[in-house]
Amino acid sequence: MFFLAMLIAGGWLSVTAGALMPALRKARRSGRPADWRELLLAEPADRFLIGWAGRFAPVQTLLASVHADLQRLADRPPAPAESRRYLAHAVGSGMAAAGLTAVLALASGTAEVLPVGLLAALLLPVSRVRALRQRVEERRRAVLRELPELLSVLMLLVGAGESLQNALHRCATEGADGHPLYRELKRAMHAVRNGEPFQIAMDGFARRLGVQEASVLTSALLLQYRKGGSDFVHALRELSFSLWEKRKSLARIRGEEAVSKLSLPLTLIFFVLMVIIGSPAILGFR
Numbered sequence: 001m002f003f004l005a006m007l008i009a010g011g012w013l014s015v016t017a018g019a020l021m022p023a024l025r026k027a028r029r030s031g032r033p034a035d036w037r038e039l040l041l042a043e044p045a046d047r048f049l050i051g052w053a054g055r056f057a058p059v060q061t062l063l064a065s066v067h068a069d070l071q072r073l074a075d076r077p078p079a080p081a082e083s084r085r086y087l088a089h090a091v092g093s094g095m096a097a098a099g100l101t102a103v104l105a106l107a108s109g110t111a112e113v114l115p116v117g118l119l120a121a122l123l124l125p126v127s128r129v130r131a132l133r134q135r136v137e138e139r140r141r142a143v144l145r146e147l148p149e150l151l152s153v154l155m156l157l158v159g160a161g162e163s164l165q166n167a168l169h170r171c172a173t174e175g176a177d178g179h180p181l182y183r184e185l186k187r188a189m190h191a192v193r194n195g196e197p198f199q200i201a202m203d204g205f206a207r208r209l210g211v212q213e214a215s216v217l218t219s220a221l222l223l224q225y226r227k228g229g230s231d232f233v234h235a236l237r238e239l240s241f242s243l244w245e246k247r248k249s250l251a252r253i254r255g256e257e258a259v260s261k262l263s264l265p266l267t268l269i270f271f272v273l274m275v276i277i278g279s280p281a282i283l284g285f286r
Contacts, residue, residue: 005102005114012099015044041096046088063087066129069136072210090128094121139180143211144250146181148243151217155236164225164232165189165198184208198225213246 053059067083101117150171157167172189175182188205192198199222206218220239224232 005105005111008098008114008117009102009106012044012095012102015095016040016099041092042085042089043092045092045095046084062129066132068210069132072136072139072208073132086132087129090125093128094124097121097124140211141250141254142179143181143209144213144243145247146179147211147213147217148240148247150175150181150185151236151240151243155233155240158236159233164221165192181209181214198222213243217243 063080063083066087067078067080070078070083070086098117098121101113101120105111105114105117153171154167157170158164162170168185169189169192172182172185175185177183184205187208188201191201191204202218202222206215209215217239220235224235
């Protein structure tokens with residue numbers, strides 16, 4: 001076990017030192033202050049691990065997935081280097097956990113802490129990537145919950161005589177500022193006011209949201225916008241019914257997830273209560 005700790009500690013120190021020196025020289029030439037967190041965590045993983053393993057298809061697929069998730073969460077499209085840096089930071093935190101645990105095991109003479117560091121080295125990168133995907137999923141659910149509300153207001157405005165563009169502009173200005181649906185809608189309406197064609201702006205709106213139901217809504221709006229006619233509100237009403245049903249199913253799924261999350265704590269509490277209640281009787285028999 002000590003031999004494994006020596007290998008891990010020596011490998012981590014050599015990789016970190018090999019990446020640290022060029023990065024410090026580059027920061028000194030550019031005149032910018034060095035970010036030690038980036039230098040110690042992201043730089044070694046980016047230079048030696050991701051740079052070498054980036055030629056393999058699974059790593060490329062993971063990078064593409066991280067880039068797509070960051071693109072949905074960011075206000076501007078991230079550069080590929082930023083997505084690679086995010087993944088390097090996640091992998092580097094795991095490398096640092098394994099290396100520091102190995103150094104601690106050698107310094108204290110207790111190799112029993114080494115498995116904890118190896119477990120942390122595996123869990124930290126996975127948790128970073130999973131947290132990113134959970135944020136994307138929460139964003140998708142927030143958009144799905146708000147789409148029926150947006151469509152209901154849109155039907156009222158169009159039915160009252162507003163044009164489609166004016167109705168969308170009013171929904172964008174009166175919507176919540178921090179909500180991803182209204183943030184992207186404001187961005188699309190701002191592009192329309194700056195001279196961008198309405199169809200291109202709405203296509204970008206649906207693409208940035210990355211939600212299938214938003215793409216269906218955008219396609220229906222563009223179709224009725226080009227075709228026109230008196231059945232526009234009727235078509236929106238049919239689409240609104242399907243979106244409300246989707247929102248109901250999403251609420252049922254969230255309720256089932258909440259019940260499943262509570263099942264383990266309730267089982268543990270029940271077990272503790274049984275021990276507390278039954279221990280006096282067991283001790284009395286003895």
